[in-house]
Amino acid sequence: MNYFRTRICIVEDNVAVKDGFALILNSISSYYVINTYTNCEAAIKNLKNDSPDIILMDLELPGMSGIKGTAEIKKILPKVDIIINTIFEDSDLVFEALCAGASGYITKNSNYKELLDSIDQVVKGGAPMSTKIAKMVVKSFQKNPHSPLSNRETEVLEQIAKGKSYSGIAKELFITKETAKSHIKNIYSKLQVNSKAQAIAKAKSDKLI
């Protein structure tokens, strides 16, 4: 039974929320919360042991920030899906997290149904993307002359950046909302790569490496 359950870790410094989430998630048979932490360091320490499939990462953490944590964890376990947990969806922070390797984000304030849906979405391959974040993503890829995005992905990204809703995009591109959202997930992952590449390139140009 363990093999079919998705392994989840929660990193959240608001204990009430942390425990609440754990409870909700554990109530789903296909989810299994392995461990919960109130800070990144502890989570990272135990990472190999936990070997989670999904990590719920809070952005507003003491000590190592969620973003840094995301980056660190992605180094150790590249395949893990990190879902950012944020209160207010600060676009800048979220974008940074996405660049660091997050696969998507949810808001803490979600009720349990929403929470489950979001996680479900992420697992299935979709991810929400706000217009603002989309614009940032577009900009980020624009900086790279050799954009790794596929044409479809680019289209989707551009539509979002223009302000189209998912329904609108789906209608426009004759795809389903889900397909659109899955494109977004891909975009995020490429974003990480992209930003990594950018970082490397910048480091190279700055002669740091």
Next chain:
Amino acid sequence: MFRTQALLIIILLLARIGQAQHNFVQYSVQNGLAQSQVSDICEDQFGYLWFATRGGGLSKFDGTKFHNITIRDGLKSNIVYKVIEDSKGNIWAGTDEGLTKYDGKVFATMDLNLEGSFNVIRNIFEDTYGNIWASSARGGVSLIKDSTIATYNSSNGFTDSVVSDIASDKLGKVYISTIMDGLYVYEGANFKKVHHPLLRENYIYELFLDRSGRFYLATHKGVIIKDGSNFRLLSQHPSLEQPIYTIGQGKDEHLWLATALGIIEYHEAVLQEYTHADGFSNVGVTSIHGDREGNMWFSTFGEGVYKYQGEIFSPVGKQDNESQDVILAITQDPQQRMYFGTLGGGMLVIDGKKVTSLTMNDGLSSNSIISAVTDKSGAVWAGTPGSGLNRIYNQIIDTYSTEEGLPDSYIFAAMRDFSGSLWFASRKGLLRYNGKKFEIANSSVRLSGALLQLKDSTLLIGTSHGVMQYNGKVFTPFLKDKLFSQQEILSLAQDEKGTVWIGSNGKGLCKYNAESNSIGYISENDGLASNLIYNLIFDDGGKLFVGTEKGIDKITFDSLGKINAIRNFNQTEGFKGVEANQNAAYKTKDGSILFGSVMGVYRYNREIDVPNTHRPITHLTNVKLFFESIDWSQYSDSTSQWFNIPQNLVLPHDKNHLIFEFLGSSLKNPDKVRYRYKIANLDAAWSPIVSSTQAIYNNIPPGKYTFMVKSSNDEGVWDENPVTLLFEIKPALWQTWYFYLALGIFALIIIRIWNNYRIGRKLKQVMQIENIKKEERDKIRKRMARDFHDELGNKLATISVSTNILSYALKDKSKEVESLLHTIESSSKYLFSGTKDFIWSIDMHSDNVSEIFSYLKDFGEDYFGKVNIDFYAEQNIGEKQTKSLPAGCSRQVVMIFKEGMTNILKHAEADSVHFSLHIKMNTFNFILKDNGKGMCNNNITGHGLQNMQNRAAEIKGHLVIDSDHEGTRITLEGTT
């Protein structure tokens, strides 16, 4: 031989006694004259004399210097026979190679159609009509009328004889004298020979029209005067029965005539002859000219030119100019015989015209007589330097030496007092002779030779240290002043008012009045020629004559006794001796004043000493730029005819160093001409009186100026109207007023621009700072809000989650419980989203209309996504993406459409929602559409919708709600 002839001819004129060195001044090659054979003289408009020389061309004389013009300057030949000035100021020269006219710039030749050797022009004359007559070696005459030249000889009514002279009478009729054919007159275009017995077999040398209109002929038989149509001899005088070669006229109608031996001065039947013996020339006189000032000029054939300007001082005594004596004493006996003591020549005695001398051969104790006095009986006493006294009476000479009781044999001064006693100055002291014996008054002071008895009988004795008075017993100082009591006193005199005048050896004059106890000093600084005063003498008119070693000074006084003028006489005025001698000034019984000098005796002629009213002719002679004479054509439109003075001179600003050279020409006394000049608009006042003929001006600033100069003669008579020359220095561009104006304006503009730039920069700085501050503030605000709401959010999240869990835990909850939990959850959610909105709206970027749209779109996406209502969004904004609303408006917009979306979810029963933004120019439109069932009319004004209207109004926007059974549309329109 000549001497006796001269003596025979003489008739005394105005008590002149004897004859000697007369005041003829010679100018020859040594003085700069071109050549010593001078054939003619003429005077030009500037007062210069032009001398025609045979071999030296023309010699132009300004009174001191000669400027010679030869073939090098354009003159046709250097052998010039005749020179005249025409009425236009041109100088005509008759030369060996023809006739030339000089206008000041060029020589133009007048071709008279004479072949080669005949082209020798001997006479030139301008008649009253301005026509020029000329005669040559050819014979006949040429007439230049306008530009035509007509030649007249025997073929057309004239003669072929060579012409000797051409002149017109006072009526303007032209007379022509010929060598062989007598006299012709030109009348009405015809030549008529004039017949008269006097003219027959006579040879006419020259024709002369004097200033009063009298017409003379100088002929071989003497001077003939034309009286209307009659001719007669001027004078029957035997001395005029000789050939007269040329005639000239001097002052006051005196005629001067040239003879074979010399010249004769003739006036109203009285004549005076001057020959070589009188200091004149014995070479033939070729021409006589009286200049405008009355000086006489005589050109000679070999001795250059002589000038005679009258004699204020005329020589008296020996005629032989080689042995003029040094005169040391003068006295006169009751028979009017003059006695002159000389140095080495004995005693010169002049009795009327007889000049004799008494020497040791005649019984004098010495041939040097250094003092003389006449006693009451009429005997003349003569003192010698070491040989005692001589008494001359009735041809008998008695000598007195120390053996005869004379205390000292060196007698150097003598005086007779009112009582008849004689006083002598000797080396041993003051001697007194009362008729019987000599008494000596010893004194400690050394006598200097000045003796005087004042009107009040005080006896004054000049000593080596001041003036003493002697009362018969003792010597007491007479004048107690610091200066003169230390001086050697050489001369003493007393005027009518009783003032005593004291002459010193080196400190000038002192005048002392005992009554008013006033002392005055006069020296070289006041105008005396010298401070060495040998003698002092008053004439009958009250004028004081001061004899110095530099000539005689004449001091005139005004009625108050103050000095009016001091006039100096020396060689120029005839006082050839120049140096006066002590005790050698004497006033004769008839009032004449005689001066003994180192070169004989001279008499002062008061009637000749008249004020000189002739002003010098002031004119500019040159203008130099930077010390050089240049070609002025580049700076002026013309130059004056003579002297090349630029007219209407305009110079650039950097050519502003000018030298003005000028001359006040005076032939009488050129050295004493003085000048004053100034530049009007530059100098405030006239320059001081100077003798320099140059005015140098350096660094003249731009402007329009007039240079003015005036001159005065030797007696201080000044020009009334100064000579002027206008010139202008143009300012450089940077000196003009408009340049400065432009510069000023330009400077102002520069200042303005710089100021603007400075302010702009400052403003930019300030703005930058403001912006940074603003951003900082915003950041801080945002962060603060964020921190606060993070806290809040966390707590809300906690509530939310806890409620969820609770809901989950209470699976079998009752409806009420469920409803309560739901309330808690939705309230906290509402609170949560509200604070989220609030934080978003604080961000200044949220004022951007596009940002508002994005925010609402994300909300809508999320909101409708949960319930599977299709949500479409688009924005239509063109290029204008940065439209912003005023602060605070964004929140209202967000609330309007959140409300709208909530209504749709709750009531509309729609399955598709459209949300869009359109921006056009300054307006924007938010549109929210759904395809639900719409709202009934009364619901449009429901509470929630009323709120929306309020919010719209608050942001000055316009809200329109359309609703029908096919859906609802909410439009918000506003301006940015």
